[in-house]
Amino acid sequence: MIAAEKKSGRAGWVRSLKAILLLGVALLAVIAGVAGVMRLRSSGSGGEALYVYATDDGQLMLCRGSAAGAEPVLLAEGMARDVRFSKNGKYIYFVAEDEVSNAALYAISVADAGKQGTSPKKVSSDVSADQLEVLDNGGALFLKGDGRRRELYCYDGSESVRLAGGTDLFVLNEQQSQVCCTEWDDAGSTASLYRIELRSGERQALVEGVSGVADLRYAGGKISFLYVTGGKEEVPMYCFASDRLAASDAAARQPDAADYYTGGYSTDWDAYYQALEEWYPVEARNRIRQELKKWTYPIDCYTLYRYDG
Secondary structure (H helix, E strand, O other), rough: EEEOOOOOHHHHHHHHHHHHHHHHHHHHHHOOEEEEEEEEEEOOOOOOOEEEEEOOOOOOEEEOOOOOEEEEEEEEEEEEEEEEOOOOOEEEEEEEEOOOOOOOOHHHHHHHOOOOOOEEEEEEEEEEEEEEEOOOOOOOEEEOHHHHHHHHEEOOOOOOEEEEOOOOEEEOOOOEEEEEEEOOOOOOEEEEEEEOOOOOOOOEEEEEEEOOOEOOOOOOOOEEEEEEEEEEEEEHHHHHHHOOOHHHHOOOOOHHHHEEEEEOOOEEEEHHHHHHHHHHHHHHHHHHHHHHHHEEEEEEEEEEEEEOO
16 A cells, blocks of 8 residues: 655655655565565655565564665564554554454554664554554554444553444544444444544434444545434235236226116126126135235335435
């Protein structure tokens, strides 16, 4: 993954990016045994190039500056992965194995990397690295646990504070002052969405009792997302029936003997009884229709909404 600070306009950005890419090629050419670059970016106002890469023997290394004077710094040994920089490029987080799990979260400032007596600090074990936000103050937002029972924590550089439980989705605002997250019930059937202030921990419920949330994002200081509400609806059994004779049966009428009177004391009884024989199946079908319209069956129904605010 490649990122670079924006210089003066698009042309400046492109020149900066080309310089970083060329520098990356030169750097990898002089470092032996590189398994792959895990992160490459420009950091700070001076645009210092930072490289994080893994060696063939599993070491996670940090290299900064030009290729000519590059001195790699060991960050971790073992199968480190999921490297993340803070947006200002001053802090590095990554996931590696520890004695508890194979998904422990570690952090170190770029300034401290390589200094004698300093090493990455373990933030937590059993984290879900697929969702991790590194803050510019050195803290981070991360999920701990598995599935929808994961818990959302905020690390402030010294300790981790639990913000929510049953969380499978969260997003940080542009000012890094609040987070919006889901919180599922114990059964995992319905969720609520909360906006939480990172400084005070104050929570505001945006929606409650929903069946699903998607496209959660901050834009222009506002939060937006899609959500689904679910419930049971009693649907008549007739809705599930195939009734190809409905139109013709609706037009049919029960025979009346008076309609077959031929004059005097005479009635065409043969025709009347024949009409009755044709009417009886129609009558039976009408009774079935009425019963099917009275009987109902519960089905799951969902409605999609969009929240902007």
